[in-house]
Each structure stands twice: as structure tokens, then as C-alpha cells.
Amino acid sequence: xxxxxxxxxxxxxxxxxxxxxxxxxxxxxxxxxxxxxxxxxxxxxxxxxxxxxxxxxxxxxxxxxxxxxxxxxxxxxxxxxxxxxxxxxxxxxxxxxxxxxxxxxxxxxxxxxxxxxxxxxxxxxxxxxxxxxxxxxxxxxxxxxxxxxxxxxxxxxxxxxxxxxxxxxxxxxxxxxxxxxxxxxxxxxxxxxxxxxxxxxxxxxxxxxxxxxxxxxxxxxxxxxxxxxxxxxxxxxxxxxxxxxxxxxxxxxxxxxxxxxxxxxxxxxxxxxxxxxxxxxxxxxxxxxxxxxxxxxxxxxxxxxxxxxxxxxxxxxxxxxxxxxxxxxxxxxxxxxxxxxxxxxxxxxxxxxxxxxxxxxxxxxxxxxxxxxxxxxxxxxxxxxxxxxxxxxxxxxxxxxxxxxxxxxxxxxxxxxxxxxxxxxxxxxxxxxxxxxxxxx
Numbered sequence: 001x002x003x004x005x006x007x008x009x010x011x012x013x014x015x016x017x018x019x020x021x022x023x024x025x026x027x028x029x030x031x032x033x034x035x036x037x038x039x040x041x042x043x044x045x046x047x048x049x050x051x052x053x054x055x056x057x058x059x060x061x062x063x064x065x066x067x068x069x070x071x072x073x074x075x076x077x078x079x080x081x082x083x084x085x086x087x088x089x090x091x092x093x094x095x096x097x098x099x100x101x102x103x104x105x106x107x108x109x110x111x112x113x114x115x116x117x118x119x120x121x122x123x124x125x126x127x128x129x130x131x132x133x134x135x136x137x138x139x140x141x142x143x144x145x146x147x148x149x150x151x152x153x154x155x156x157x158x159x160x161x162x163x164x165x166x167x168x169x170x171x172x173x174x175x176x177x178x179x180x181x182x183x184x185x186x187x188x189x190x191x192x193x194x195x196x197x198x199x200x201x202x203x204x205x206x207x208x209x210x211x212x213x214x215x216x217x218x219x220x221x222x223x224x225x226x227x228x229x230x231x232x233x234x235x236x237x238x239x240x241x242x243x244x245x246x247x248x249x250x251x252x253x254x255x256x257x258x259x260x261x262x263x264x265x266x267x268x269x270x271x272x273x274x275x276x277x278x279x280x281x282x283x284x285x286x287x288x289x290x291x292x293x294x295x296x297x298x299x300x301x302x303x304x305x306x307x308x309x310x311x312x313x314x315x316x317x318x319x320x321x322x323x324x325x326x327x328x329x330x331x332x333x334x335x336x337x338x339x340x341x342x343x344x345x346x347x348x349x350x351x352x353x354x355x356x357x358x359x360x361x362x363x364x365x366x367x368x369x370x371x372x373x374x375x376x377x378x379x380x381x382x383x384x385x386x387x388x389x390x391x392x393x394x395x396x397x398x399x400x401x402x403x404x405x406x407x408x409x410x411x412x413x414x415x416x417x418x419x420x421x422x423x424x425x426x427x428x429x430x431x432x433x434x435x436x437x438x439x440x441x
């Protein structure tokens with residue numbers, strides 16, 4: 001075997017030994033510690049109960065015979081004398097009107113999409129990004145079962161996709177499609193019938209198209225005399241139904257109240273405090289105030305009274321539903337409780353793994369439970385920060401421990417602001433054009 005071959009074999013053998021030794025040392029060090037990455041986490045004090053909506057409601061009645069068609073969505077503000085319902089002889093007349101309305105909307109979307117003021121200024125990659133974002137928005141709304149918002153967002157996605165077809169020259173215009181839709185509309189209008197009767201509001205307020213029989217029993221003024229049994233009765237029997245000759249009901253203002261039965265031991269309810277309310281039937285959340293806590297004969301059952309001034313379509317669709325109130329909401333850096341230690345100064349904190357070194361970082365607790373605590377989010381390098389590797393298991397070796405750590409902050413290049421401004425100016429015209437197109441749709 002010649003000298004060159006021997007040298008090559010020795011080189012590779014030495015390299016193999018070095019790699020093996022380094023791997024063993026690295027694995028041994030890593031196996032000594034179990035870590036958990038610090039992340040931002042939210043925790044809240046929550047209480048769930050079955051709530052009953054209480055509003056000032058007046059039933060709208062009519063003796064007209066036929067099928068009702070409502071021109072406005074539930075929760076819409078209606079002026080005195082405005083139309084709240086049309087009466088038709090049969091459902092076919094209503095379906096014709098709905099089809100005309102749908103096709104007219106399709107025409108408007110196509111006309112908006114082919115507007116030269118929009119298609120002439122937007123770039124394909126820019127609008128492709130917006131389409132991707134809009135798709136994610138729709139996927140989220142589907143997951144949340146928010147069908148009302150979904151309808152509007154679907155229109156925006158369609159408009160963006162139509163604009164994209166013209167921008168990439170897949171379509172020159174949508175004139176032929178518009179002509180075809182207009183022809184369908186013309187044929188439907190030949191079958192269109194006028195309503196046999198028109199029902200108007202005799203007061204100003206918010207209209208709801210259903211009644212449930214509790215309109216005259218429940219009002220804000222009656223809350224002081226309501227009992228736990230009353231609430232249980234309403235919850236067990238409330239449902240949408242129409243009484244004789246009822247068309248719907250008017251709510252005299254956007255303020256409403258909710259009553260429910262809670263266990264006062266579950267949480268520290270404070271009259272006058274502001275809380276976030278979540279609903280089982282909708283992704284909507286509102287901010288409400290705890291107006292009162294009424295004690296009952298049962299120490300485990302008190303009546304909570306919430307007050308709110310936010311009114312939407314989803315909040316008028318039922319009389320009773322499961323709700324969740326968030327009394328306190330905390331947001332901080334999650335720290336496992338079993339990782340908490342004390343340093344020589346008796347300061348509470350955790351040990352952080354920095355490569356092959358260890359550092360002690362303090363914590364500033366804002367919320368605690370059995371499994372973890374939340375530490376205040378801060379830029380102070382002496383305190384635990386997001387993405388720190390917190391040691392949860394392992395013996396702290398003195399030769400690996402360092403007293404202080406320094407945080408290097410990367411400075412932005414001097415021309416960063418200028419670049420951002422240039423990018424903003426570059427898409428400002430596009431954004432304006434698309435906002436106008438989507439808004440008009």
C-alpha cells in the first residue's frame with residue numbers, strides 16, 4: 001500500500017472518530033436536559049350558563065292572508081312607516097323575486113370586475129395574493145359556521161377571481177355572460193307579480209321576523225321580579241313560533257339584557273364590571289356589563305343580569321342560548337410550574353438553555369394555575385422571553401451556568417423605511433382600485 005493511500009485512509013478514519021466523539025458529547029449534553037419553548041399564551045376565568053334575552057318588544061300583527069316575504073334582515077333598523085313584510089298569494093311569486101334579485105347581483109359583480117379602472121392597474125401576483133387571503137378567510141368562516149358573513153366574503157372572492165381572469169388575459173370581458181343574465185332577468189320579470197299586501201312598521205326600532213310568545217312577559221322592567229323558576233321555564237319552552245296574525249316584532253332600541261342562573265361560588269362576580277360574552281350559536285362576541293346579581297333561596301343559584309348595547313342579526317335569532325362570560329382574560333408567556341426555581345437572591349424564575357450554556361431568567365407572574373403560570377410580556381432581558389428554551393428537567397451544572405446574558409438587537413438598515421414607503425406607493429393605486437371594485441360589489 002503506497003504512502004498516499006495510507007494518508008487518505010488515516011484522514012478519513014480521523015474524521016470519522018471526530019464526528020463520532022462530537023456526536024456522543026452533543027447527545028449526552030442534550031439528553032441531560034428536557035426543555036419547553038416559551039410561547040405567548042392566553043388564559044381566562046370563564047363561566048357558562050343558559051342565558052335568556054330580555055328586550056322591549058312589541059308584536060307586529062296583520063290580518064292579511066298569504067305568504068310573507070321580508071325585505072330586511074332580522075335586526076335591521078326600521079323607520080316608522082317603512083315596509084317590514086310583503087304579502088304574496090303563493091311561494092312561487094316570492095321565488096321569482098328572489099331569483100331576479102340573485103341574477104341582478106351576479107350582473108353587478110361581473111360589471112364591477114371588468115371595470116377598466118381596476119383591471120388596468122392591478123398586477124397578477126398582487127391580486128393572486130389577495131385571492132389566497134380571501135380563500136383563507138372563507139375557510140375560517142366555514143369552520144366557524146358564520147354563514148352570514150360568508151355570503152358577503154364569497155362575493156368578494158368571486159369579484160377578485162373575475163378580475164384575475166381579465167388581468168391574465170384569460171378573458172377579455174364578461175359582456176356575453178352579462179347579456180345572458182339580463183335575458184334571464186327579462187324572462188323572469190314577465191312572471192313577476194306584485195304583492196297582494198304591504199305591511200309597514202308603526203314605530204321606529206329594530207325588526208325581528210319571529211315571535212315566541214314571551215314578548216309581553218319579558219321586559220327590562222320585569223327583571224326585578226323574575227325568579228329562578230321563571231328562567232328555567234322560559235329556557236325549557238322558548239322556541240320560534242308565530243302567534244295568531246303575528247308578522248314579527250319591533251325592538252325599541254339596540255340595548256338588551258340577558259338573565260341566567262349561575263353558581264356564585266364559581267367566580268367572583270362584581271356588579272358593574274365589564275365582561276366579554278361568547279355565544280354557542282355564533283362566533284360573535286360582545287362586551288357586556290354585569291348589571292346585577294340577584295340571590296335566590298338556593299345558595300348555589302343566583303340570577304345574573306347582563307346589559308349590552310350591541311345588536312346584530314345573530315343576537316336576535318333566539319330567546320335563549322348557551323353563553324360563556326369571560327370575567328378575566330390574561331395574556332403572557334407560558335411557564336411550566338415544575339420549571340420554576342429560585343436563584344441566590346431568592347428571586348423566582350427559570351433556567352434557560354442557551355446553546356451549551358445555562359442562564360437564569362426571572363418571571364413576573366400575572367396568572368397562575370396548577371400546571372403553569374403566565375409571566376408578564378416584557379422586553380427586559382432579565383425576564384423570560386418568548387421562544388426561550390426553559391429547562392424543565394435536568395441538574396444545573398456549575399460549569400455551564402452563566403450569571404448574565406446579553407441580548408443583541410438587530411438594527412434595521414437605514415434605508416428600510418424608504419423601501420417600505422416605495423412598496424406602499426407601488427400598491428396604493430392597486431389597493432384603491434380593488435377596494436372600490438369589491439366595495440361596489
